[in-house]
Amino acid sequence: MATPSKPSEAMSFYDIAMNQPSNCCAPNPWKSRLALNFKNIDYSTIWVSMPDITRVRRGLDMDASRKFGDGTDFYTLPVLVDPNTNSKIGDSFDIAIYLQAKYPNSGAGDLFPPQKLDYVFNPENPLLVPLSERKDSEYEEYSKFNTNVDAVFTNYIGLGTYNFPFDPAHAEACKNIFIQRAGVKSWDDFEIKGEVREKMKESFRVALGDLSKLFLKDPSGPFILGEQACYADLIVDGWLRMLRVTLPANEWEEVKGWHGGIFGRLHDGLEKYAEVK
Numbered sequence: 178m179a180t181p182s183k184p185s186e187a188m189s190f191y192d193i194a195m196n197q198p199s200n201c202c203a204p205n206p207w208k209s210r211l212a213l214n215f216k217n218i219d220y221s222t223i224w225v226s227m228p229d230i231t232r233v234r235r236g237l238d239m240d241a242s243r244k245f246g247d248g249t250d251f252y253t254l255p256v257l258v259d260p261n262t263n264s265k266i267g268d269s270f271d272i273a274i275y276l277q278a279k280y281p282n283s284g285a286g287d288l289f290p291p292q293k294l295d296y297v298f299n300p301e302n303p304l305l306v307p308l309s310e311r312k313d314s315e316y317e318e319y320s321k322f323n324t325n326v327d328a329v330f331t332n333y334i335g336l337g338t339y340n341f342p343f344d345p346a347h348a349e350a351c352k353n354i355f356i357q358r359a360g361v362k363s364w365d366d367f368e369i370k371g372e373v374r375e376k377m378k379e380s381f382r383v384a385l386g387d388l389s390k391l392f393l394k395d396p397s398g399p400f401i402l403g404e405q406a407c408y409a410d411l412i413v414d415g416w417l418r419m420l421r422v423t424l425p426a427n428e429w430e431e432v433k434g435w436h437g438g439i440f441g442r443l444h445d446g447l448e449k450y451a452e453v454k
């Protein structure tokens with residue numbers, strides 16, 4: 178039987194619950210939501226509270242996609258369940274590959290047009306929680322790009338941690354998870370202010386300079402390839418959507434304006450794929 182060009186039964190998409198759906202902000206689920214909407218897929222979101230992710234993921238019989246620094250399993254979202262093919266996919270990059278393979282012609286078309294994606298970021302110190310290790314032969318440029326973009330934004334994630342819009346029903350439990358992972362004493366230890374904050378923001382701005390250059394290659398913008406969005410744009414925007422709700426409003430405006438306004442234009446340009454269903 179030929180592969181359907183568009184699925185018929187709604188998929189289930191697992192994302193992390195925040196204080197309201199419009200404040201959902203986990204970057205990897207965001208990459209997948211943008212990809213689902215880009216592909217015009219019929220799906221509905223299942224909201225999972227952060228302390229419940231391990232139970233839900235194990236309940237779906239899915240392995241952890243990450244490890245903590247000590248080698249123990251780190252259970253994460255997103256997960257996508259596609260009843261049309263009996264598939265369960267538990268990593269945002271794998272979800273994008275899956276959507277492209279199974280539904281190549283849906284929605285806005287190709288998520289992975291061939292291109293060189295020259296961006297490297299090596300953090301000065303190891304990240305608190307290592308990123309997923311991947312070896313992709315397919316879409317290798319995009320896979321490496323994903324890892325480097327994850328690295329730069331994760332390196333500066335501390336700027337937004339204190340303002341996380343946690344689901345009030347689980348806020349204390351979520352804060353305790355973060356405290357334990359970071360090995361700090363109290364939630365207030367996450368507050369970064371004053372000169373330290375300004376220095377960290379400036380370092381972040383500089384670190385994003387090389388990334389912004391990719392978006393200047395085709396001046397017709399707002400995407401890397403000009404007017405046509407691809408998965409590389411969605412990867413960056415997944416992180417911007419976290420900053421949008423975790424940075425103070427004036428700082429989010431600053432980020433949107435960095436490097437000639439490249440990130441603001443990218444974010445606004447992808448608004449058409451950002452519906453929370």
Ligand SMILES: N[C@@H](CCC(=O)N[C@@H](CS)C(=O)NCC(=O)O)C(=O)O
Nearest residue numbers: 203204205253254255268269270309
């Ligand atoms: N490589 C995985 C990483 C997924 C991941 O790190 N997800 C984070 C949200 S962006 C998560 O579920 N965190 C749960 C937690 O912090 O407890 C992917 O791309 O899907």
